[in-house]
Amino acid sequence: MKQIIFLFSTILFLFMETNAKNIIKLNPPDTSRGLPLMSALAQRSSAKEFDSSEIDIKDISDLLWAANGINRQKDENRTASSAANSQDINIYLFTKNAVFLYSSTNHTLEEKVKGDHRLAISGSQTEFANAPAFFLIVSDHSKFKYGDETQRHTWGAIDGGLVAQNICLFASSVGMAARPRITMDYNKIRELLKLKDSQQMLLNVIVSYKKQ
Numbered sequence: 001m002k003q004i005i006f007l008f009s010t011i012l013f014l015f016m017e018t019n020a021k022n023i024i025k026l027n028p029p030d031t032s033r034g035l036p037l038m039s040a041l042a043q044r045s046s047a048k049e050f051d052s053s054e055i056d057i058k059d060i061s062d063l064l065w066a067a068n069g070i071n072r073q074k075d076e077n078r079t080a081s082s083a084a085n086s087q088d089i090n091i092y093l094f095t096k097n098a099v100f101l102y103s104s105t106n107h108t109l110e111e112k113v114k115g116d117h118r119l120a121i122s123g124s125q126t127e128f129a130n131a132p133a134f135f136l137i138v139s140d141h142s143k144f145k146y147g148d149e150t151q152r153h154t155w156g157a158i159d160g161g162l163v164a165q166n167i168c169l170f171a172s173s174v175g176m177a178a179r180p181r182i183t184m185d186y187n188k189i190r191e192l193l194k195l196k197d198s199q200q201m202l203l204n205v206i207v208s209y210k211k212q
């Protein structure tokens with residue numbers, strides 16, 4: 001009997017392990033940091049060079065919150081508006097260790113794919129493949145309650161652009177380097193992340209500390 005119980009608990013443990021999600025709890029946002037908006041706008045530019053050092057968790061937390069975090073708990077409204085409050089934008093973070101999915105609701109990162117997939121997100125611009133963080137912005141058209149395909153594409157692209165600009169302005173306000181890009185290996189990434197047909201890859205934003 002003891003052996004059966006041992007075997008059963010081992011199987012249960014292995015089952016739980018393989019289903020355990022690797023989730024990183026992010027820091028609450030520091031809403032007092034950074035330059036005033038007008039100074040951040042005055043300094044905004046798309047960086048041409050990126051420092052390869054890893055970005056610390058505090059900055060990743062603030063970058064993601066600035067991008068599309070919840071700023072009004074009541075209705076889970078975000079820092080970026082979205083067409084008809086559809087909240088269609090998903091943000092994936094590519095680092096040298098893994099690809100993560102940001103949850104605005106929980107302010108967490110969930111590991112989706114292990115390994116370094118920065119070459120796929122760099123696409124033909126392989127000179128950027130050592131940058132520490134790529135924020136991939138995806139619109140999930142199934143979140144739109146109405147609208148034809150063309151309208152959903154337009155709304156998704158606008159919603160994604162707002163999120164990208166939030167990242168760029170946050171980077172500018174704290175003296176980090178950022179560049180929004182449409183370049184990436186679309187097919188490889190769609191396959192890697194097992195995206196649904198309703199998920200449209202829009203653009204990615206590279207972020208690093210300023211190269212000295």
Ligand SMILES: Cc1cc2nc3c(=O)[nH]c(=O)nc-3n(C[C@H](O)[C@H](O)[C@H](O)COP(=O)(O)O)c2cc1C
Pocket residue numbers: 044045046047125179180181182183203
């Ligand atoms: C929608 C969009 C797509 C872009 N795609 C790329 C890209 O694929 N590769 C790249 O190096 N830069 C890309 N950029 C950056 C632009 O080249 C850059 O914003 C432009 O040269 C103006 O420079 P600035 O942002 O410093 O004002 C993109 C920018 C936008 C808004």
